[in-house]
Amino acid sequence: MKILITGGAGFIGSHVVRLFVNKYPNYQIINLDKLTYAGNLNNLKDVETASNYTFIKGDIVDTDFVMELFALHKFDGVIHLAAETHVDRSITDPLNFLKTNVLGTFNLLHAAKIHWADSTEGKRFYHVSTDEVYGALRLGEETYFTEETPYDPRSPYSAAKASSDHFVRAYQHTYELPIVISNCSNNYGSYQFPEKLIPLFINNIKQEKSLPVYGDGLYTRDWLWVQDHAEAIDIVFHKGKDSETYNIGGHNEWTNIDLVNLMCDMVDEELGREVGSARKLITYVKDRPGHDRRYAIDASKIERELGWKPSIDFETGLRKTIKWYLSNQDWLDNVTSGEYKDYYEKQYS
Ligand code: NAD
Ligand code: DAU
Numbered sequence: 001m002k003i004l005i006t007g008g009a010g011f012i013g014s015h016v017v018r019l020f021v022n023k024y025p026n027y028q029i030i031n032l033d034k035l036t037y038a039g040n041l042n043n044l045k046d047v048e049t050a051s052n053y054t055f056i057k058g059d060i061v062d063t064d065f066v067m068e069l070f071a072l073h074k075f076d077g078v079i080h081l082a083a084e085t086h087v088d089r090s091i092t093d094p095l096n097f098l099k100t101n102v103l104g105t106f107n108l109l110h111a112a113k114i115h116w117a118d119s120t121e122g123k124r125f126y127h128v129s130t131d132e133v134y135g136a137l138r139l140g141e142e143t144y145f146t147e148e149t150p151y152d153p154r155s156p157y158s159a160a161k162a163s164s165d166h167f168v169r170a171y172q173h174t175y176e177l178p179i180v181i182s183n184c185s186n187n188y189g190s191y192q193f194p195e196k197l198i199p200l201f202i203n204n205i206k207q208e209k210s211l212p213v214y215g216d217g218l219y220t221r222d223w224l225w226v227q228d229h230a231e232a233i234d235i236v237f238h239k240g241k242d243s244e245t246y247n248i249g250g251h252n253e254w255t256n257i258d259l260v261n262l263m264c265d266m267v268d269e270e271l272g273r274e275v276g277s278a279r280k281l282i283t284y285v286k287d288r289p290g291h292d293r294r295y296a297i298d299a300s301k302i303e304r305e306l307g308w309k310p311s312i313d314f315e316t317g318l319r320k321t322i323k324w325y326l327s328n329q330d331w332l333d334n335v336t337s338g339e340y341k342d343y344y345e346k347q348y349s
Pocket of ligand 1: 008009010011012032036037038039061081104129161187192
């Protein structure tokens, strides 16, 4: 089986590539990535020489390139993760999100349709999407996003992801392309770019820089260990039903401020500092425009139908994550240098 994984040099993609390369020695895994600021081949050092792994640098927005790639490789499956993913960046540069997330997804769908025209037997196009397409839930209510929740995207990022989900379903409905979609909550773990809340704050605590909590800090997210997401992607890709959607989440809601306090204390402990000292770095700052109040996933369908559930509790996963960032300073220095450095310094210094 020849599988195209897009965005495999990013955070979640690198965990998916590693899982597939190690678990399926008989598959050929092709990782297509543009290596934007968020893509980093250092995330995949341990598998880069594997005989079943190939990396190709390329842009999914380039229609001709994508068509040629499909003609050359005759993929059996596509697991599509490549995207622009940071909500704050989508507010300042929405067009880039439209191009990569919508046009990029369209190019892949169209190439799959053309190249699988003779037979779709054994083929599958899997779009890895987000819970943000469902909009926002109220704080303090016991409500959850299910697979039936109507789409209500509210940031340029989630609007672009919602649009790409619609194109994926339209290609199934109109052309019978065999597709599957999953919508997942916030991931955390190793190799996440340090613009996202958890790695940014671990790094800032280490460097005794301020911790910019947006608004009142009561925004709530449902956090999932990235390796559990990668396992879920493996299960959905192999066992999910054609045309279905699966929500993936951690049953693990935290307000940002509670999470930040927990991170402060854990990092203090790990660094042998006085516990509580990092909390002094917390600074409430101007809110993110259009900030979604709360996300929470009902992941009962994937558990019931495919037998997946998270494997690790949050405090264990968070501690492992903190230890990983504290002991991988080289990785952090590398990804925060170059092009990203200017952005990082402008945003966070
Ligand atoms: P990321 O930003 O860490 O990585 C994205 C990857 O895509 C990078 O390697 C980048 O180089 C690549 N890429 C970007 N534009 C490209 C282009 N035009 N052509 C080819 N490659 C390109 O993202 P992530 O957090 O790993 O997210 C991966 C996917 O999972 C995304 O589709 C995202 O919407 C989805 N998702 C993320 C989360 C989360 O919490 N991070 C949760 C749910 C769903
Ligand atoms: O829900 C899934 C989504 O989770 C993914 O689809 C996105 O790609 C991913 O980036 C993530 O989006 P969020 O906006 O929820 O993640 P982020 O880490 O940017 O922010 C988490 C919360 O923390 C959010 O409420 C905003 C807040 N925040 C974030 C940063 C970077 C702060 O208060 N301060 C910050 O400096």
